[in-house]
Amino acid sequence: MEIQDGAGRREMLLQITKGVITMHSLKMFYTASYEVTNFPEFVIVGMVDDFQIDYYDSNTKRVEPRQDWMNKVTDDDADFWEWLTERAVVAQHVFKVNLDNLKRRFNQTGGVHIVQVMYGCEWDDETGDVNGYDQYGYDGEDFIVLDTKTMTWVAAQQQAVFIKQEWNKDKAELEDLKNYYTNECPDWLKKYVNYGRSSLMRTNLPTVSLLQKTPSSRVTCHATGFYPNRATMFWRKDGEELHKDVDKGEILPNHDGSFQISADLQLPSDDWGKYDCVFQLSGVKEDIVTKLDKREIKTNYGKTSMRSDEREDLTVTVLFEGLGVQGCSNRTEVSDESSIKVSKSQKTLHLLAISGCGPFRDCTNLGGVHLDVVL
Structure with missing residues (x-):
């Protein structure tokens, strides 16, 4: 079963989500x-x-x-x-x-x-x-x-x-x-x-957006705000997963403990209606499917401009x-x-x-992290 991205999607998914984080x-x-x-x-x-x-x-x-x-x-x-x-x-x-x-x-x-x-x-x-x-x-x-x-x-x-x-x-x-x-x-x-x-056992669904810098550049499918980080994203054409002309990004952390992921697609100038972006989250039975629609693309050219909060979502928090x-x-x-x-x-x-064991502490009472040898 697939849920099309759009109004009411989040509410529907929250009702049918079965959290299974093992x-x-x-x-x-x-x-x-x-x-x-x-x-x-x-x-x-x-x-x-x-x-x-x-x-x-x-x-x-x-x-x-x-x-x-x-x-x-x-x-x-x-x-x-x-x-x-x-x-x-x-x-x-x-x-x-x-x-x-x-x-x-x-x-x-x-x-x-x-x-x-x-x-x-x-x-x-x-x-x-x-x-x-x-x-x-x-x-x-x-x-x-x-x-x-x-x-x-x-x-x-x-x-x-x-x-x-x-x-x-x-x-x-x-x-x-x-x-x-x-x-x-x-x-x-x-x-x-x-x-x-x-906090750890929750399931948060993402906001999925289609982004493009210029009319000739790749289209980016971007999902942000999801949890846990066991997720995948891919592009399809006529229902079949695409591998050619697709650049998948890694799952990256957001500042609030949620995650983001993106997948870029270099597509021909025609046949846009045959493409969609699929996001899958562990523990959620239904895929989030976003149809490739020029009217839905957020861009910094033309009449539609990306809001400042959306640009913030694209800023990756890199954990050193x-x-x-x-x-x-x-x-x-x-x-x-x-x-x-x-x-x-x-x-x-x-x-x-x-760690929690040794001459200063009893192993059974305290612990946590472990270190083994000195170089």
């Missing part, structure tokens, strides 16, 4: 940077189902919640945010050392350099399946990745081979990582999803995803030129830096 995710992004102007040297960003839940940077030196419902975590631990801030400050120092180590390993001195890490887990609340991920990047390139199926590290660059070999030797640490990604991380994800259920190198210790050891020295105490304490 896959949830917890993602942590760390970024350590060198000589990047107007940007903090160290940033931490936490995300649940693509909602930013917390934030830390080297300027504010404080972890702060980014969703009101994240304050519920203090029901279990009143000083959670203070404790997390202490761990983040320690991690900030270690990340600086890690960045220095990588610059030396790549024989670099000055210039802009960035270390990134993304790690976290996914949980399907219908099947119970969980999956983890842990990956490092340096200066925009993959560096080393944890294969969570085999629990082995895989080097993406020659400079990471030695690190891979050392990390793969530590079976105890790999076992800790396995427990984190199969148990601890999903447990915290479930707790966070429960905190923010009213803070990733980073993981590791912290009471005493950080800087490796020599030929190797990266990793001690068990560093890795273990690094697990404690932002």
Whole structure:
């Protein structure tokens, strides 16, 4: 069944929508940077189902919640945010050392350099399946990745081979990582999803518009304001999906937690009536279909002009995803030129830096995010 875009579409869809959001995710992004102007040297960003839940940077030196419902975590631990801030400050120092180590390993001195890490887990609340991920990047390139199926590290660059070999030797640490990604991380994800259920489990339908700069330019089908971000958009001709002369954009975040997507079509001057744009949202049975009609195109030429609020919708909010190198210790050891020295105490304490277990806390009482090893 298809619902044609137009008056009453949203009301009709709200009545027939069946929200089925089963896959949830917890993602942590760390970024350590060198000589990047107007940007903090160290940033931490936490995300649940693509909602930013917390934030830390080297300027504010404080972890702060980014969703009101994240304050519920203090029901279990009143000083959670203070404790997390202490761990983040320690991690900030270690990340600086890690960045220095990588610059030396790549024989670099000055210039802009960035270390990134993304790690976290996914949980399907219908099947119970969980999956983890842990990956490092340096200066925009993959560096080393944890294969969570085999629990082995895989080097993406020659400079990471030695690190891979050392990390793969530590079976105890790999076992800790396995427990984190199969148990601890999903447990915290479930707790966070429960905190923010009213926001995370909602379904928002988009506003769909047809846009064109000039009569000879591509026609853009643009949908904005939808949630969740599991959606797709494509062009059809005579009911068949088109691949030629179509440029599909990525799903991008809006400032309010919703998402936007677009698809461009380069079409002949005739046969406009044969084309339509289709938007599909996870959990919604019916497609939103927008017929290609010259009268409906919003443009900055001719009589129709794009309103300022519509132009705002097209402004993409780019999240600089803070990733980073993981590791912290009471005493950080800087490796020599030929190797990266990793001690068990560093890795273990690094697990404690932002996660909830260790000598300072009981794993069963507090947790959240995980860090594994220092470079």
